[in-house]
Amino acid sequence: MNKLKFLLILMAVNWTVNFGYAQVGINTTNPLSTLDINGNLSVKVITLTGGSSASPTPISDGVYLSLDPRNGTTDNYILPLPSSxxxxxxxxxxxxxxxxxxxxxxxxxxxxxxKNSSSGTFTIAMPPNSDNKSLILISDGFNWTYFN
Known part of the structure; x- marks a missing residue:
């Protein structure tokens, strides 16, 4: 009975160790990263209309977001805390x-x-005809870094 317990524990540890270092490949037999995709990638696309400064539209879903401000001036959107x-x-x-x-x-x-700056702002304007019309934002767990 003790040998059976030892064998089961050894198998569980071996499975856990091997599972912890797993790499998944899509359309590749030799993945070189945790997720290695040899092909196209599609991400969730969402269109959001904006809100007022008192009631901004939350951004919490999707990867590619088409922002559609419509009120004739400025519509507001709010991102989650980067720490979350x-x-x-x-x-x-x-x-x-x-x-x-x-x-x-x-x-x-x-x-x-x-990018490449140590000076941050609390808001970002995305005017319709500027370099900020399209942005990529990345959470570092403390703040958002953006690239245009």
Whole structure:
């Protein structure tokens, strides 16, 4: 009986160790990363209309987000705290030609940092005809870093 217990424990440990270092390959027999995709990747696309500064539209789902501000001036969108979604990536695009989308962060003192900068801001404007019309945002667990 003791030998059976020992054998089961040894098998469980071996399975756990091997499972912990698993690599998954899609369309490849030799994955070189935790997830290795040899082919195209599709991500969830969502279109969001904005809200007022008092009631901004939350961004919490999807990867590619088409922001559709419609009120004639500036519509507001709010991202989750970066500490609640470390490593999350969003691709945002203001799809209008007339209205500005403005981003802020839900609560706290976290900031948006442009790439290669140590100066952050609490909001980002995404005017319809500017370099900020399309942004990629990445949470480092403390703040959001963005690239245009």
């Amino acid at each position: 979604v470390p490593g999350r990536v969003y691709i945002l695009r203001n799809i209008t030609d007339f209205d500005t989308a403005q981003l802020s962060i839900s609560g706290g003192t976290q900031r948006f940092f442009p």
